[in-house]
Amino acid sequence: MQQDLIARARTWLAEDPDPETREELAGLIDAGDLVALEDRFSGTLQFGTAGLRGEIGAGPMRMNRSVVIRAAAGLAAYLKAQGRTGGLVVIGYDARYKSADFARDTAAVMTGAGLRAALLPRPLPTPVLAYAIRHLGAVAGVEVTASHNPPRDNGYKVYLGDGSQIVPPADAEIAAGIAAVGPLDGVPRPESGWEILGDEVLAAYLARTDAVLSPGSPRTARTVYTAMHGVGTSVLTAAFARAGFPEPVLVAEQADPDPAFPTVAFPNPEEPGAMDLAFATARRAAPDLVIANDPDADRCAVAVPDPSAAAGWRMLRGDEVGALLAAHLVSRGVKGVLAESIVSSSLLARIAAKAGLGYEETLTGFKWIARVEGLRYGYEEALGYCVDPEGVRDKDGITAALLVAELASVLKQKGRTLLDLLDDLAVEHGLHATDQLSVRVEDLSVIADAMRRLRENPPAALAGLAVTSAEDLSRGTELLPPTDGLRYHLTGARVIVRPSGTEPKLKCYLEVVVPVASAAALPEARTQAAALLTAIKHDLSAAAGI
Numbered sequence: 001m002q003q004d005l006i007a008r009a010r011t012w013l014a015e016d017p018d019p020e021t022r023e024e025l026a027g028l029i030d031a032g033d034l035v036a037l038e039d040r041f042s043g044t045l046q047f048g049t050a051g052l053r054g055e056i057g058a059g060p061m062r063m064n065r066s067v068v069i070r071a072a073a074g075l076a077a078y079l080k081a082q083g084r085t086g087g088l089v090v091i092g093y094d095a096r097y098k099s100a101d102f103a104r105d106t107a108a109v110m111t112g113a114g115l116r117a118a119l120l121p122r123p124l125p126t127p128v129l130a131y132a133i134r135h136l137g138a139v140a141g142v143e144v145t146a147s148h149n150p151p152r153d154n155g156y157k158v159y160l161g162d163g164s165q166i167v168p169p170a171d172a173e174i175a176a177g178i179a180a181v182g183p184l185d186g187v188p189r190p191e192s193g194w195e196i197l198g199d200e201v202l203a204a205y206l207a208r209t210d211a212v213l214s215p216g217s218p219r220t221a222r223t224v225y226t227a228m229h230g231v232g233t234s235v236l237t238a239a240f241a242r243a244g245f246p247e248p249v250l251v252a253e254q255a256d257p258d259p260a261f262p263t264v265a266f267p268n269p270e271e272p273g274a275m276d277l278a279f280a281t282a283r284r285a286a287p288d289l290v291i292a293n294d295p296d297a298d299r300c301a302v303a304v305p306d307p308s309a310a311a312g313w314r315m316l317r318g319d320e321v322g323a324l325l326a327a328h329l330v331s332r333g334v335k336g337v338l339a340e341s342i343v344s345s346s347l348l349a350r351i352a353a354k355a356g357l358g359y360e361e362t363l364t365g366f367k368w369i370a371r372v373e374g375l376r377y378g379y380e381e382a383l384g385y386c387v388d389p390e391g392v393r394d395k396d397g398i399t400a401a402l403l404v405a406e407l408a409s410v411l412k413q414k415g416r417t418l419l420d421l422l423d424d425l426a427v428e429h430g431l432h433a434t435d436q437l438s439v440r441v442e443d444l445s446v447i448a449d450a451m452r453r454l455r456e457n458p459p460a461a462l463a464g465l466a467v468t469s470a471e472d473l474s475r476g477t478e479l480l481p482p483t484d485g486l487r488y489h490l491t492g493a494r495v496i497v498r499p500s501g502t503e504p505k506l507k508c509y510l511e512v513v514v515p516v517a518s519a520a521a522l523p524e525a526r527t528q529a530a531a532l533l534t535a536i537k538h539d540l541s542a543a544a545g546i
Contacts, residue, residue, distance in 0.1 A: 002034060009037050009059070015184040016058065018065040018101070025058035047071060047175040049167055049367055050501050053146055053155035056098055063098070063146075063154045065105055066184060071156055072106040072142070073187045074178030076113035078170070079140055081177075085114050087139030087161075090197075092120040092129030094145040094296045095231050095257030096154050099123065102144045105189070112188030115139075118195040123231045123257060124202065125297035126157070127396035131205045132197075134163040134393075148228075148268035148294040149503065151261045163393040165367035168481075202235070208391040209239045212399045213406050214332055219244040221408035222287040225401075226251035226278045228267045229258040230295025236398050245405055249285040251278050261295070268294055269301035269315070269383065279303070279311040288408050289418075293397040299383040300397035302404050304418050316418070319345035319434045319511075321404065322379035323425055324418055325387060328407040329377050330355045336376025339369050342473075342480070342487065343496050343509040344381040347425065347432040354429070363483050365501065366394045381434065381509065423519055430513045431522070433529035437508035437537045439546050447499045447506045450544040454486055454497060459543045463535030465490040473498075493532065495540060506546060510536050 009029050016022045028036050040059025045052050045067060052071055054063045079087060089110045093103035103119055110117035118136065120129060126143050133141040141159040149155070158166050158174065166174065181187065213219075223240075225248035227233040233255045240248055253263050254277060261267040264274045269292040282290050282303070290303035290313060302321050306314035316324075326338055326348055337358035340348045352359035357376075362368035369378035370386060370393035378386040384395030387403050404418075411417055426432070441447060458470045471477060473485035485498035496509040512532045514525040 005034060005037055005041060008041050012041075012059060012066065016064070016066050017069070017184070021058035021064045021066075028058075047074070047171065047178055048501070049165065049171045049365065051155060051157040051166075053149065053153060053502055055152050056154050063156075065098070065101060068102040068105050068156060069109055069184055069187055069189070070178050070181045072109035073113070073181045074174050074176075075140065075142070075158060076110055076115055077177035077180065078174045079115060080113065081173075084139040086116065088116045088118060088136060089140045089142065090118045090120070090129065090132045090136055090138045091141070092126065092132070092143045093123055094126070094143075095123040095259055096144075096146060096295070097151070097259045098154055099144045102154065102156065103142075106142050106144070107194040108189040108191070109187060111193040112190050116194070118197050120201065121197050121199060125231055125235050125293075125398060127298055127392045127394060127398060128202060128205050128235065130159060130163055130392045130394040130396070131208065132201045133159055133161065135201060135204055143296070145296040147296050147502070148266065148299065150266060151259060159394075164370040165365070165394065167367050167371070205391075206235070206238055206242060208388070209399050209402060210242060211391060212388050212403050213243055217406050218409040218413045219406070220246070220412055221289055221405045222246045222285075223248040223405060224251065224278060224282045224285050224287045224290045225249070226254045226275075226290075226292045227257075227297070228264065228269065228274065228292060228295055229254050229256070229261045230267065230293060230297060231257050232293035232297035232397065235297065236293065236401060239398050239402055240405070243402055245409075248291070249281060249287060251281045253277050269299070275301070275303060275313075275315060276311070279313045282313055283311075288412060289405065291401045291404065293401070294383070297397045298395045300385060300400035300404070301383050302418075306419075317434055318379070318381040318383045319347065319432070320422055321383070322381065322385065323347045323351065323432070324407060324421060325379065325385055325400070325403055326351045326377060327421060327425060328403065328410070329387075330357070334376050337372055337374040339372040339375055339378040341365065341369060341380045343498070343507075344379060345432045345434050345511055346494065346513070347429055348379070350429040351425070361479070363480055364498070370394055423522055426522060426525070427516050427519055430515050431525045431529055432511060432513050433526070433533060434509070434511045435533040435537070437510065437540060439506045441504050441506065444504060446546070447504075450506055450546050451484070451486070451497070451499065453545050454543060457543070458486075459488070459539065462488070462490060462493070462495065462539045462543075463532050465493050465532070465536075493536065495536065497540070497544070506544075508537075508540055508544075510540075512536070
């Protein structure tokens with residue numbers, strides 16, 4: 001076993017094209033560090049509907065140039081089998097460690113396989129890549145990004161020619177293509193032959209961002225903005241300037257791309273402490289809004305002044321922003337279907353019904369939301385919003401920020417705020433309060449054990465609320481394909497439990513709905529909702545053994 005492990009590591013080392021990971025692996029072999037080698041060679045990173053994502057390092061269980069070259073070769077084989085030989089593959093990348101290398105390797109593999117490849121000119125937001133696919137008539141797109149994961153991670157996200165991320169069976173067919181790749185010296189990788197795009201695609205994307213706003217709408221909202229050390233600053237400020245909004249005040253410490261993400265533990269606006277510098281800047285600048293993107297700028301976080309909050313500012317939940325944007329679009333008279341994932345608030349369904357609009361619920365991820373027929377607006381509670389599906393069939397943190405700023409400007413003109421509109425929605429549809437119980441683990445078996453425990457002994461009640469129905473989503477439903485998850489409907493509440501698709505986390509999504517007779521009843525309703533959510537968390541933790 002030991003000799004086999006060393007032999008596999010030496011074989012990998014011999015074909016690794018990257019001096020950095022070669023040095024890392026050679027050091028582990030020379031030191032006889034079998035624990036570290038086993039960790040890197042215990043399998044392969046699995047290519048699924050989220051593509052690839054993992055820690056940068058040597059070996060098949062890490063993100064590195066060897067793994068990326070194989071992934072690109074598998075994707076190229078899939079595209080050729082689909083009759084796409086000669087088609088264009090457009091490639092974007094963020095500013096993380098190795099992103100530019102992975103993007104260039106992908107371009108080389110596509111070119112060597114007889115496809116055409118085009119690289120975006122520099123690190124840019126993921127939505128620019130998603131836009132470029134349809135704008136350029138590409139047969140596929142690749143974005144090298146790990147979104148809001150820790151600094152040591154990177155990833156590989158694949159889109160097909162419709163501009164949406166891959167879904168089954170494409171993921172399994174691409175994975176089979178990757179598995180069939182032989183030695184790397186058999187993968188042609190020319191030194192040139194692909195195109196490096198100019199700024200024309202970015203200019204076209206920015207021109208398209210105007211489409212999300214109403215002509216002549218007020219553009220007065222003042223913002224503080226953080227790119228969270230990612231790639232959003234230049235594109236968002238350009239979009240705001242085009243639209244005529246006041247220039248955002250930047251959180252200087254986080255404005256420029258930095259793959260080390262030095263000021264945050266996790267570069268995710270939802271993580272504790274991530275918004276501290278933004279709130280400090282806001283206390284000095286006194287804007288109407290704080291807006292944050294995650295590092296690849298496909299998510300958008302929003303915070304509002306709140307004297308009762310410790311920082312003086314309160315982050316809105318993704319479900320709150322999702323409802324606000326839906327209400328704003330409805331007020332503008334949009335037509336089409338409103339869609340969300342199953343883990344998002346049921347308030348959207350009520351807004352759609354009241355407006356006489358179509359509504360659909362999908363599995364988690366914009367790969368599903370973006371495929372809804374007739375989609376006009378889609379969102380997911382994890383700060384993802386698709387506000388211009390004809391332009392970008394994915395979540396887009398730039399256009400979402402524009403639409404939030406427009407809504408804040410419209411309300412400001414009337415002497416009102418986003419919080420006032422949330423109150424209106426609660427009175428009209430009931431207070432929909434959401435929360436999340438999220439457990440990050442080192443050992444993935446903890447997640448598997450929790451899911452098994454809940455399947456074998458489903459709770460009969462949570463927080464004293466009877467469970468009226470329990471669904472094992474792995475069996476699929478009438479409207480949803482199978483996915484690893486559990487859904488519980490309670491009297492006035494809903495709970496969904498699922499493993500994260502991109503991080504080592506077990507995620508539990510909680511929602512309670514409290515009827516509200518009038519605005520005067522809102523404080524009591526919020527107290528009641530908060531108590532219920534706390535009690536559900538407690539009881540669910542006990543039932544899952546986490």
